[in-house]
Amino acid sequence: TQPPEQVLAADSSVEEVQPPVQVHAVDLPVEVIQPPAHVIAADPPVEEARRNQLEPTIVLPDYMRAIETERRYFIEGQRTERYRVPLSTRKMLLSRYKYYVPENNRLCDRHLVIEAWDFLTSLRNNYVQTFTAKHIQDMMSLKEVVQSGLLNFKNIDEMEDHIVHTWIGLNKTQFHQMFNEELALAAYLIKLRTGDSNERLSTLLAVSRRTLEKWLHQVRDLLYEYFVPRHLGLHHINRQQIVQRNLSVPKTLFGNFEGVDRPIVIFDGTYCYIEKSSNYSYQKMTYSLHKYRNLMKPFLMVCTDGHIIDVLGPYPATTSDADIMKNEFSNGKPLREYFRQGDAFIQDRGFRDSLPLLHQCGYRTYVPAMELICTNVQLEG
Structure with a gap:
């Protein structure tokens, strides 16, 4: 009788038993496996203190600082997507509420467009009053230009692109193109000099024909309202000024009448x-x-x-x-x-x-x- 091991080896119909396969978990991005934001609390101050333990800090009693983190909202969010806090929002919070938000902090889309931030003082667990030298330097740079609010179209270049598009439906380039009076004046002067059709000029200036025609009407009305009264007409020049413009040869031949320059x-x-x-x-x-x-x-x-x-x-x-x-x-x-x-x-x-x-x-x-x-x-x- 053969041993059991040899019998198993000789039997070709018996399948070889494979060891169990070990499945390793794949590291997924934090953004994908992030649980809902409303159940996530901010990084505890102890964790941030351990991260900044090598940097000396100073306490500013009159200022608040959001806990520095990129993984979570610095205030309670209601969405799973996280967005970088816009520069305009950081400036506004620092100037109006004395609340400093570090550069890499995140917000949900709902808080990107709100104007009232009075609830910040009630979020005791979401701010600290210790600042490092890096924080203070960043605060000074934010203080250099203080905006009047989230929507500051007088300084639209300092606004975030998504905020501009959210409120007016245009990007900054399109907004400047509509507001650019130099381009409209150039279109009007090109039209006067060349006489080209509106279709050709609109292609040259990269605007629609309807926009070009609107520009031409506006420039014509503005010139008639502001330029013409100052530079054309009998009221813009008096008789003595005309006499002063007489050149020497015409003045000698025709200017003097009864001893008076005319x-x-x-x-x-x-x-x-x-x-x-x-x-x-x-x-x-x-x-x-x-x-x-x-x-x-x-x-x-x-x-x-x-x-x-x-x-x-x-x-x-x-x-x-x-x-x-x-x-x-x-x-x-x-x-x-x-x-x-x-x-x-x-x-x-x-x-x-x-x-x-x-x-x-x-x-x-x-x-x-x-x-x-x-x-x-x-x-x-």
Whole structure:
């Protein structure tokens, strides 16, 4: 008879018994296996004291400090997610409640957006009054800029990104883009200089066409309200200032009248080309038979040094310079009351039909001469 060990070895049908497999627990991140926050208490002061036992501390009776920890909320939370305490919240708590929160402490999303923090003094187990040199240095840096509250849009760059997006639905870049008056003014000036379509300009400036058109309307209204009254019109400059702008050559030729220096003003109309209109009456009024294009005519009054006194109009393309001049110097018009007898007007030949009215008002007009020279031509047969 064979021993039992040999019988088992010879029997190929008997399965080999394997030792039990030991299953080792896998270390999961603390965030995943974290139990609900409302049942977690803050680190006991003894643990924090053991962590900071090598650093000397000082007691500040008037200030409170949250227990320094990254694993738990420094106050009782109601969510499982933990967020770093925003810089704006830390500044506000220190300045308003004298409650210092270390840099790496955590909060739940509910406490990220609240404004009232009066409950802090009742949380006796969640703060201490001992501070290390590192804590005091951090407190001094927080004291350098004190914000007025959680929402401080005057200093939006110091606010946290998620707070800005929570309250206004935009990020900081989008907010600055909406608030950037330089970009709107640049868009308006580019439009004036290039005349490109709004679709092209909106692509160039990386904004929507609707936003670009809104900017153009706003800039136009603001320029008309603030810029034009200060730099255009008869009220922004007086007669003596016009006299001071007379250059030496025009002053010598035209400025003196009866021993007194008088204003010298250049009048002329210019062209502002526009697109063809589908409106028949408007198309007829703006089409110039002289230029063979659709245009409007702004009418300029300029000092001899180039300073623009005022821009009148715009007038239709079918209106001549003489008709514009007669209309602007008719009875009761501002130009008739502003200028006086003896003032010098420099014009081109297009104003010749308005000269009788200007001479009747006592103004001196200077127009390039054009003499007709008649010659007798003898034809030799």
